[in-house]
Amino acid sequence: MEELDLTVRIGRMTLKNPVIVSSGTFGFGEEFEHFFDLSRLGAIIPKGISLKPMAGNRPPRIFETEGGIINSIGLQNPGFQEFMKNKLPYYKNLKTHLIINFFGNTQKEYVELARRFDDVPGISGLEVNISCPNVKRGGIVFGTDPKMAYRLVQAVRKSTALTLVVKLSPNVTDIALMAKSVEEGGADAVSLVNTFRALAVNIHTKKPELGNVIGGLSGPAIKPIALRMVWEVRQAVDVPVIGMGGIMNAEDAIEFILVGASAVQIGTANLINPRTGMEVIQGIRNYLAQQKIDRIQKLIGTFG
Numbered sequence: 001m002e003e004l005d006l007t008v009r010i011g012r013m014t015l016k017n018p019v020i021v022s023s024g025t026f027g028f029g030e031e032f033e034h035f036f037d038l039s040r041l042g043a044i045i046p047k048g049i050s051l052k053p054m055a056g057n058r059p060p061r062i063f064e065t066e067g068g069i070i071n072s073i074g075l076q077n078p079g080f081q082e083f084m085k086n087k088l089p090y091y092k093n094l095k096t097h098l099i100i101n102f103f104g105n106t107q108k109e110y111v112e113l114a115r116r117f118d119d120v121p122g123i124s125g126l127e128v129n130i131s132c133p134n135v136k137r138g139g140i141v142f143g144t145d146p147k148m149a150y151r152l153v154q155a156v157r158k159s160t161a162l163t164l165v166v167k168l169s170p171n172v173t174d175i176a177l178m179a180k181s182v183e184e185g186g187a188d189a190v191s192l193v194n195t196f197r198a199l200a201v202n203i204h205t206k207k208p209e210l211g212n213v214i215g216g217l218s219g220p221a222i223k224p225i226a227l228r229m230v231w232e233v234r235q236a237v238d239v240p241v242i243g244m245g246g247i248m249n250a251e252d253a254i255e256f257i258l259v260g261a262s263a264v265q266i267g268t269a270n271l272i273n274p275r276t277g278m279e280v281i282q283g284i285r286n287y288l289a290q291q292k293i294d295r296i297q298k299l300i301g302t303f304g
């Protein structure tokens, strides 16, 4: 068989393969460099960045549950300035795309960050995390109100020419409506899902297992719900969909690609097996060869 073509297009980016490591589960990349050559990934998405440094939530911040973990890191990050000075230079020598995940407390903060990242060499795209409460509007989450999400994305769109991926929250009744709203706002792609709001109880202390009480569930437990959401979103929008939620191996990734994901993100699996990304790329290659398909693009959305 001829050389397999694993390339996929997301906005203005051409990824050498559809495997991306997800925000918050791969540190800033450096932490994983001893496990494999990071340049082999389709893209890297570092921990979410805000305008100012954030200390995060009180511990405990991670609790292991059946088939997953609940985390309440609280978006701890070094902030824009520190990221630019001490983290960004690391990516210069990597031959993969760097997609910056970011968030703000107000629309103004989102717009300001998008503008600041816009003309930075080495950054290929932005992933907007809209699962944040709008502090000005009494804590309403941007990602659960279609009108607010539309307005936010429209404003961010105007302040950057970079490929704009909007990361959707699964904590909504109608995920397709949210996807359509951000597409209309100007998103080049949508990524989903972020974590599901969850709670863990300790019956001995009669207290929550997490310092923040509520956290976000990720890992294999959420995969069937995430798959359903990706499938629904695929049918609702024209822009590329990036799927994630409980992908532990190549088979899981292929399920997402079949239901319409142009690319996938590996999250919690990185914490268990840091080489998961590499193994997923190899497993996708093997599957394509077995199926006698020469281009991954022929596989996307062929489910049903």
Ligand SMILES: Cc1cc2nc3c(=O)[nH]c(=O)nc-3n(C[C@H](O)[C@H](O)[C@H](O)COP(=O)(O)O)c2cc1C
Binding pocket: 022, 023, 024, 025, 047, 048, 069, 071, 073, 075, 101, 129, 167, 193, 194, 195, 217, 218, 219, 220, 222, 244, 245, 246, 247, 265, 266, 267, 268, 269
């Ligand atoms: C410890 C941890 C930290 C995370 N931090 C972020 C973050 O900063 N920004 C973001 O958009 N998503 C964050 N996420 C969500 C993941 O990127 C991903 O959307 C989610 O975990 C679902 O995928 P998975 O089941 O493969 O982990 C985090 C997840 C975990 C487990």
